[in-house]
Amino acid sequence: MRTLLLALLIAAAPLQAQSLNVITADGTQSYERDQLMALAGGRRSMTVLEPHEGDERNYVGVPAGALLQSLFGDAWRDAGAVQFECADGYRALIEPSKLAEHRALLSWARGDGQPFSLVNRLQNDEAVELGPFYLVWDNLESPELREQGASDWPYQIVGIALVDLAERLPRVMPPPGADEAVLRGFEAFRTHCLTCHSINGQGGAKAPELNVPASVTEYLAEGWLRRWMLEPAKVRLNTPMPPLAPNLRKAQREALASDIEAYLKAMAQTKRLP
Numbered sequence: 001m002r003t004l005l006l007a008l009l010i011a012a013a014p015l016q017a018q019s020l021n022v023i024t025a026d027g028t029q030s031y032e033r034d035q036l037m038a039l040a041g042g043r044r045s046m047t048v049l050e051p052h053e054g055d056e057r058n059y060v061g062v063p064a065g066a067l068l069q070s071l072f073g074d075a076w077r078d079a080g081a082v083q084f085e086c087a088d089g090y091r092a093l094i095e096p097s098k099l100a101e102h103r104a105l106l107s108w109a110r111g112d113g114q115p116f117s118l119v120n121r122l123q124n125d126e127a128v129e130l131g132p133f134y135l136v137w138d139n140l141e142s143p144e145l146r147e148q149g150a151s152d153w154p155y156q157i158v159g160i161a162l163v164d165l166a167e168r169l170p171r172v173m174p175p176p177g178a179d180e181a182v183l184r185g186f187e188a189f190r191t192h193c194l195t196c197h198s199i200n201g202q203g204g205a206k207a208p209e210l211n212v213p214a215s216v217t218e219y220l221a222e223g224w225l226r227r228w229m230l231e232p233a234k235v236r237l238n239t240p241m242p243p244l245a246p247n248l249r250k251a252q253r254e255a256l257a258s259d260i261e262a263y264l265k266a267m268a269q270t271k272r273l274p
């Protein structure tokens with residue numbers, strides 16, 4: 001009896017996990033794959049350079065742009081960000097313009113029928129399940145997308161929402177009157193860090209809070225925060241934290257790291273306990 005129950009549970013689990021929650025002002029609605037295909041005009045496949053493993057892969061799913069258009073109408077193009085919520089606590093905030101300008105696929109399987117999983121070379125070779133949904137980009141013809149590596153490739157996606165950052169994440173916003181470096185740092189932090197980490201209790205839930213009660217800029221000795229962002233594995237053995245934008249040139253990476261540090265220092269002056 002117990003075995004039968006277990007078998008039933010195992011059989012039911014993947015079915016349940018295949019739906020996508022779409023969060024709007026009116027509430028949350030769940031969509032199954034066939035509904036997503038109907039909304040996005042059918043199923044497509046896409047061959048990409050898989051940034052987590054470094055080889056070519058073919059994925060199957062629906063075009064993200066067409067799906068967003070169908071779900072939200074033109075409103076998605078003017079949103080502050082499209083938020084992809086993931087089962088492991090990761091939250092990607094992606095610029096609508098990037099989704100409008102490049103082809104992305106909301107995928108749910110590999111084209112060759114192999115398991116929908118990978119070994120994340122960027123995060124300590126962690127084996128990860130990609131489902132229910134994984135956002136992949138048509139990066140074979142785009143050096144720009146390849147340079148961005150694995151940023152904006154969320155996996156284990158369970159929900160999509162349009163967000164106004166100032167409304168949804170007010171405690172993460174840089175203080176009024178912040179200088180250029182802080183504003184640039186905020187943009188970079190949003191793309192590269194907020195996906196996993198929170199500031200003042202808001203943001204990703206996959207990694208530790210960085211601002212309250214003590215900011216990392218207060219307890220890490222000068223220079224170590226930048227070093228940590230650029231080469232985490234050279235500071236802490238076997239850390240799952242990925243290096244900042246590893247495909248960019250050294251000077252660009254260092255500029256991003258110092259902007260992010262400027263943002264974090266500004267936030268240390270703007271603490272708000274949740």
Ligand code: HEC
Pocket residue numbers: 123189192193194195196197206207208210216225228229236238239240241242244260
């Ligand atoms: C994919 C998720 C992920 C991303 C993206 C990420 N981190 Fe992390 N980070 C982690 C995890 C997990 C830890 C904790 C594990 C550890 O300390 O080895 C961590 C630890 C840290 C710590 C150490 C905190 C402490 O007190 O020990 C700092 C500082 C930090 N991250 C800053 C950043 C910054 C800045 C960025 C953006 C450039 C960033 N992280 C991007 C996952 C991430």
